Amino acid sequence: MDLCWHRRDLRVTDNRMLAGRNALPVFVLDEAVLEHAAPPRVAFMLDALESLREAYRERGGNLLIERGDPSAVVPTLAAEFGVDTVVWNHDYSGLARERDEAVRAALDERGINHEQYHDAVIHEPGSITTTDGDPYSVFTYFGKKWLDRDKPDPVSAPESVSDPDDPGGIPALSDLGFEAPEGSVPDAGPDAAENRLETFCDGPIRRYEEDRDYPSRGGTSRLSVDLKFGTVGIRRVYAATENAKAEAGSKEERGSVEEFQSQLAWREFYTQVLYYHPNVVTKNYKTYDGEIEWRTDEEGFDAWTEGKTGYPIVDAGMRQLREESWMHNRVRMLVAAFLTKDLLVDWREGYDWFRKHLVDHDTGNDTGGWQWAASTGTDAQPYFRIFNPMTQGERYDPDAEYIREYVPELREVDPKTIHAWHDLDDEARPDVGYPAPIVDHAIRREVAIETFERARGEE
Ligand SMILES: Cc1cc2nc3c(=O)[nH]c(=O)nc-3n(C[C@H](O)[C@H](O)[C@H](O)COP(=O)(O)OP(=O)(O)OC[C@H]3O[C@@H](n4cnc5c(N)ncnc54)[C@H](O)[C@@H]3O)c2cc1C
Known part of the structure; x- marks a missing residue:
């Protein structure tokens, strides 16, 4: 049995860390992450956790919910349940990588095996580079290489799922100290995500190139939240777009599907920019000789x-x-x-x-x-x-x-x-x-x- 630590991959299917495993799944509510969070995303995440738990229940198991610092919680759980290995999927921001490094170190200290997978992107940071092996700083060549590369198929579901005695409750938004979000929040979970994907691939994707710039046309997929929280697998999304391309009735429609695929490449481009330059969160990527005199207004x-x-x-x-x-x-x-x-x-x-x-x-x-x-x-x-x-x-x-x-x-x-x-x-x-x-x-x-x-x- 392996401890499978969910983070931004809140689904059971097409999830690299879960494929073929005997899984003891866990989600850790991490105070350090919550500090940077905001009501709409926490609301979506809590709903997505309910759906994830339900998906595990349907497979005869359950999702453990814990709260605390992952570098303490994860090794403790691993020891308590006597798991073979702790597995998780990579996250690429600076803060996430620091957290993961701390968890790795804590597991190493206790002699507990761990493995990590690239799951959130199709081509992980470092796999598409210039001929000198440097990361791209402009999209054009990155995007072309990204589109030309073979793409992996969706991966299999876990073999079995554990059903721990005391799985822990999913807190309410207010228990975590958040107000209700000001705006609406989309339905969360794999069914909602699959619904958005199918609805989009059944029609709008074929007109995407034309419609995507017109905000009143509703011509985009609205999958950004699912890609953010991993309520859908990126390989599954890509496969659905390939089906749509195969079914497209004209060159224009195929071109539209490719335009959409190229947006997925943009997402991976920015992921690799963040990976190699974690300080883009606070610092200008491109600097000028002098400071830009921003105003206080x-x-x-x-x-x-x-x-x-x-x-x-x-x-x-x-x-x-x-x-x-x-x-x-x-x-x-x-x-x-x-x-x-x-x-x-x-x-x-x-x-x-x-x-x-x-x-x-x-x-x-x-x-x-x-x-x-x-x-x-x-x-x-x-x-x-x-x-x-x-x-x-x-x-x-x-x-x-x-x-x-x-x-x-x-x-x-x-x-x-x-x-x-x-x-x-x-x-x-x-x-x-x-x-x-x-x-x-x-x-x-x-x-x-x-x-x-x-x-x-x-x-
Ligand atoms: C100032 C600014 C802030 C943005 N902030 C975010 C953000 O926080 N999160 C986010 O996911 N996107 C962000 N974007 C990119 C883009 O606006 C959204 O991804 C898109 O509007 C989401 O709607 P959709 O899923 O219907 O997009 P679709 O057009 O259906 O695109 C499909 C997917 O491709 C990716 N994508 C599309 N456009 C871009 C882009 N320009 N850059 C990178 N990836 C893209 C997204 O993952 C998106 O879900 C931002 C863009 C700008 C200009």
Whole structure:
């Protein structure tokens, strides 16, 4: 029997550490991890643990739930149950690796065998490198190699599962000291994840390339939360996309599936960036000769968090985040650009807000997205290419459907007026309780460019 330590792999099927084992599964509620967590993610995680426990019960076993420091809990359990080996799947952030190192050391000290597997990604960090063996710092070649490589099939389920006498209870959110999440949280667990995967692969994936940028079309998979918590296996996701490709009726549809697969490669690209540069969480990946002079703008930051900047697409996104603990990708790019360029607020403040509110917050993807928008990242947006929130809104939400869904004040306002909000003078702007723009984009754009040029020493 092996002690199988679940972390961000909350499923029984297509789980590398479990394949073919006689498993004694455990989940440890780790105070150090909870310190960095936030209500939407903890709520999702607790529901996912219920589903995981149920899945084990269906196999005649149960999931042990423990609380404490894994470097104390895991070796103690291993000794108590006399297991052969302790197994877990790798996690790639700096904090997770420190924790795992401490557990490894504690197990070594007690002479307990342990093994680790790469599970959360298809191609683990270090397996796709330049010809010199260095990690890639731009996506293009990484992505091409990632797509060209053979992909592993989903792995088998455990052979058997133990049913310990005292498996421990799954706490409520409040027992862990968290408030209820402000926004809704998606259904958690393997069935919900499989449902999202199948629904997406049955149709939207074939139009993904066209639809993915239009937030009102619901054209994306919504699998980010499942990939974050591992309620679905990445090999299973890839296999489903390959089936969709085989069933695609045209070159365009096949291209759409490949576009989706390439997003999975982006996720693994950012995972390897985080693996090799754990400090991207707090430090700019790309440095300029001088410091970027970020501003302190409490009022602007508050307006941004509340969805009251007077830029409708930005506000719709920020309100979607608070309502659904999730935001559409194109809009994430726009709100991040608005904060870091129009308001010149440090990306770390935006990242922190996202970390607290996103149910799918993933350290690699979140820092990757923020640093891209702030022009400090790996494949960073050049500092002089600054999104115009009005034209972007008009282009990707022409009928203002998305905007009107999340900004009720604008529901009765026609799309043309909404997209011209910035250009209207105060008398022409309908009095619907929605604010005038808090900054003038044209001016702020110039200020941002000058600020970045100063940081580059070009003034
Ligand atoms: C500022 C900013 C912050 C972000 N923060 C996160 C985050 O915390 N967690 C997160 O998972 N994604 C993050 N992203 C990336 C992207 O916005 C989300 O992955 C996507 O919106 C999730 O919705 P989906 O699952 O429907 O995506 P789909 O379009 O269906 O994509 C499928 C999967 O591919 C991966 N993916 C898609 N786009 C990207 C991308 N640009 N970078 C890396 N992986 C990608 C995700 O795992 C996603 O679930 C961020 C992007 C930006 C610009």
